[in-house]
């Protein structure tokens with residue numbers, strides 16, 4: 531039986547992490563995204579697209595040097611939390627502390643609060659509100675720490691979210707057609723080159739969650755199942771052959787990658803969802819260990 535330790539100073543630790551991850555995710559672009567942008571710029575055959583990719587890389591460089599945001603859109607704050615074995619934590623207090631951290635980040639940095647109420651469009655200027663931050667909480671027996679990933683989701687890419695409850699008779703061909711059709715319909719609006727997340731299977735809500743979670747995977751990291759990995763490459767190349775290009779201005783680079791996550795589903799269902807992450811590909815990760823040690827990464 532695994533022994534369980536109580537995390538010391540948990541609330542202060544999570545509040546500080548909420549603040550830090552929300553700010554850092556918007557300043558420091560993950561290394562895999564930088565590498566993918568550089569490689570795309572080197573490969574591009576369209577001169578204008580090459581220039582656009584170079585401008586993006588310059589924006590990343592300026593953000594590094596001046597510690598400024600890569601883009602003015604602070605996005606919807608979303609946390610993906612996985613609680614491993616051997617750590618006792620007050621879950622409700624942890625989520626409240628992360629929320630306070632986002633509020634502090636907004637006030638102290640300061641950041642534009644992009645969050646408003648659904649009907650009255652009221653802005654508390656805290657980047658929080660009912661249901662926001664969005665928290666996804668899971669448990670895992672495979673890790674001995676708490677894994678927290680912050681994803682500030684920009685509206686340009688988040689508005690390009692699509693779900694279709696296909697029929698089993700539509701098969702994989704229907705899934706491929708839907709992904710391609712949505713990429714073409716989205717055009718330049720999600721600020722390409724995007725990371726396209728595809729969810730296949732589950733219920734409608736799970737399918738969309740899988741699509742969004744798929745965008746978190748580092749660019750270039752393939753799905754461990756070989757048939758799904760092959761489908762990722764096929765869809766990536768098919769979307770890039772549309773010629774939509776960076777910011778929709780034409781070129782070879784419409785997506786940096788396509789990632790797929792799947793779940794089993796009902797015998798009469800064949801759900802597919804698409805969720806796009808814009809070129810800045812923001813995410814920031816913390817691993818919190820039972821003794822209070824924290825590793826920050828991507």
Ligand code: SF4
Pocket residue numbers: 601602603604605683684685686687688720721808809810
């Ligand atoms: S979707 Fe576009 S505007 Fe919004 S954060 Fe991404 S790059 Fe910026």
